[in-house]
Amino acid sequence: MLRQSQSPPPPPAKPEASLKVISGGMFSGKTEMLIQQVRRFKFSPKSIEVLILKPRRDTRSDGVLSRNTLSESAVAIDETISLMRLLDFDSETRVRLERADVVAIDEAQFFSGLVAFCKQLVYVHHKHVIVAGLTLNSKAESWGEVSQLIPHAHVHMPLTAVCRRCGRESAIYSHCNVHKTENILIGDSEYEALCGHCYVEAISDATFF
Numbered sequence: 001m002l003r004q005s006q007s008p009p010p011p012p013a014k015p016e017a018s019l020k021v022i023s024g025g026m027f028s029g030k031t032e033m034l035i036q037q038v039r040r041f042k043f044s045p046k047s048i049e050v051l052i053l054k055p056r057r058d059t060r061s062d063g064v065l066s067r068n069t070l071s072e073s074a075v076a077i078d079e080t081i082s083l084m085r086l087l088d089f090d091s092e093t094r095v096r097l098e099r100a101d102v103v104a105i106d107e108a109q110f111f112s113g114l115v116a117f118c119k120q121l122v123y124v125h126h127k128h129v130i131v132a133g134l135t136l137n138s139k140a141e142s143w144g145e146v147s148q149l150i151p152h153a154h155v156h157m158p159l160t161a162v163c164r165r166c167g168r169e170s171a172i173y174s175h176c177n178v179h180k181t182e183n184i185l186i187g188d189s190e191y192e193a194l195c196g197h198c199y200v201e202a203i204s205d206a207t208f209f
Ligand SMILES: [Zn+2]
Pocket: 163, 164, 165, 166, 167, 168, 194, 195, 196, 197, 198, 199
């Protein structure tokens, strides 16, 4: 039988070592959700160290910036090198990684070595890891390692955008209005979020099926 005057259990010392993946198309609020998830730890009674990583090509701000102008400071990482290299050699980033309780990765589709890196962070270095990224490129093809990371996630937060053409709240495709040979999807006004119905109407080739 419970006693009436039982005091609550003490809060955990650090965030749980686990993996959270935020996926979705463009304009679905992934960066905003990542920032919100990170900011929750500011209310912890314990001192929680947070490190946010972003690809170097994301030059929209010094940190990470959501479309509704939420922002947090972040460290820009050369996305042409595997993330695993960050664990291999002594660097300022490695020191900050070791200190961090929470590691967040924005625009994760640009990084190679993502799956191995996140598993190492959780199971070897006992970090709370939050990843946000696209799973498809503008041709609706699988892109990067975020899709491969999702089965390893303890929490998966799939987000959708509002379709730019019909207003359905199920836009998961990022359609590009001009021909592009590269996947430069950061802050690009030539892209629009489309639902499947409008995407099929918008594409001129039959590669979707
Ligand atoms: Zn639509």
